[in-house]
Amino acid sequence: MNYFELFAIPIQLQVDSQALRSTFMQLSRRYHPDFFTNETPEAQEEALEKSALVNKAWKVFQHREETIAYVLQLKGLLADNEKYQLDPVFLMEMMEINEAISEQDEEQQSTLKDRLQALEAQIYAPVGDIIAQYQDGQTSEADLLKVKEYYFQKKYLERIRGSLFS
Numbered sequence: 001m002n003y004f005e006l007f008a009i010p011i012q013l014q015v016d017s018q019a020l021r022s023t024f025m026q027l028s029r030r031y032h033p034d035f036f037t038n039e040t041p042e043a044q045e046e047a048l049e050k051s052a053l054v055n056k057a058w059k060v061f062q063h064r065e066e067t068i069a070y071v072l073q074l075k076g077l078l079a080d081n082e083k084y085q086l087d088p089v090f091l092m093e094m095m096e097i098n099e100a101i102s103e104q105d106e107e108q109q110s111t112l113k114d115r116l117q118a119l120e121a122q123i124y125a126p127v128g129d130i131i132a133q134y135q136d137g138q139t140s141e142a143d144l145l146k147v148k149e150y151y152f153q154k155k156y157l158e159r160i161r162g163s164l165f166s
Contacts, residue, residue: 002074003057006050011136013068013147015061027054068131068151077144084152093119094156101164109164116161123153 004011007023029035031050036043060066072078097119100112127150130143 001053003053003060003070006053006057007061011071011074011134013071013131013134014064015067017058017061020058020061024054024058064131065151065154068147071134072144072148072151075141075144077141077148078151084148086152086156087149090123090153090156094160097160098163101160112164116157116164120154120157123150123157126150 002011006027007020009015009020009023028051031047031054033044033048033051036047039047060070069078073080097112097115100108127143127147130139130147133139
């Protein structure tokens with residue numbers, strides 16, 4: 001059972017976690033291991049597994065990028081620890097930003113933040129509609145591969161953003 005089936009929602013690239021909050025609470029109560037203490041060991045084990053699955057799903061649904069990665073994995077387009085080859089133009093820009101970070105002062109930090117924010121908007125623009133309007137079985141693999149490119153670029157940006165603020 002995948003996370004979407006567990007929560008009884010269609011597969012989607014972005015979920016409204018606020019709308020799922022009540023479903024999460026219901027599932028958490030239904031499968032909470034404390035309610036199975038008088039059941040068979042098999043029933044207790046199943047409740048424990050379902051409870052863990054509910055919590056994992058909830059954690060994924062809280063973050064758009066994690067939800068995107070999960071859907072890409074479901075579709076067989078993303079492997080664990082995949083070494084994805086990013087676009088060389090994107091990588092050159094990342095090198096420039098990394099160099100600027102190493103040479104930054106406080107005044108430049110604000111400029112770098114703005115540059116990263118603009119770059120994030122730039123990489124999201126081509127996939128924003130795909131993510132918002134995704135329909136399982138109807139969105140093409142080519143579109144999902146664009147989302148995959150976005151996913152890896154966004155991860156790279158987040159690493160750089162982390163180094164900027166550390």
